[in-house]
């Protein structure tokens with residue numbers, strides 16, 4: 391026994407970093423690979439971890455079925471804002487961590503043969519906060535959906551407006567909402583998907599304006615968080631307050647759909663609403679013709 395304890399003892403530094411994770415919700419020890427194969431949800435308690443934008447898009451679109459637009463749009467530092475570090479440095483470290491230059495990826499894709507304009511927010515980039523570039527990218531996507539007369543799907547994951555851009559960040563609430571009002575007047579379909587967590591200015595603008603609102607199970611969806619509200623009103627909050635299930639029971643959400651079932655559910659909705667179908671070749675052709683960024687005028691041809 392002595393031999394074993396002396397020679398086969400696993401030293402802490404022998405375990406590769408990041409291989410095991412302690413679940414935030416149930417404290418179970420889960421491997422990173424088990425988490426990833428379960429689309430970043432705990433295999434023990436189903437707690438939903440933030441899903442990076444591209445991983446989310448991969449659950450919806452197959453190879454060659456999604457084409458990004460405005461991929462090089464990058465935030466600026468209009469207020470020369472410094473908190474514990476200058477905003478440009480914060481952007482750099484966020485970009486390194488998330489692998490994308492802003493907290494949202496937008497594009498056009500073929501979802502089961504339906505052409506859709508789709509945005510996925512990324513909580514790993516500065517908590518999915520909505521700065522001017524996030525607002526601009528979402529607005530351009532809405533305008534593209536209007537121009538092409540195709541449905542819009544926005545998958546939100548956000549800590550709210552971006553403090554480092556002050557009032558410019560708050561203006562994105564108005565800009566995105568105004569674009570959605572124009573979209574709505576064209577009688578086009580907008581499906582809003584709320585993931586864990588969707589909060590603040592994002593909830594207060596485009597995330598709450600869907601024709602159909604889908605939420606992930608157990609997701610926190612709110613404007614101000616439960617702790618802030620409890621402190622303000624000095625009262626205990628009801629069980630499950632501001633979670634998807636609570637919002638479904640109170641009419642703020644239409645459906646609760648798990649990560650694995652989302653693609654099938656979106657296709658089911660698009661089918662039920664008799665959305666026109668396009669071949670992958672048509673969508674690819676339009677994208678290729680326009681360099682994947684600027685699309686010509688007029689709706690997509692079926």
Ligand SMILES: [Zn+2]
Pocket residue numbers: 413414415416417418432433434435436437
């Ligand atoms: Zn868990």
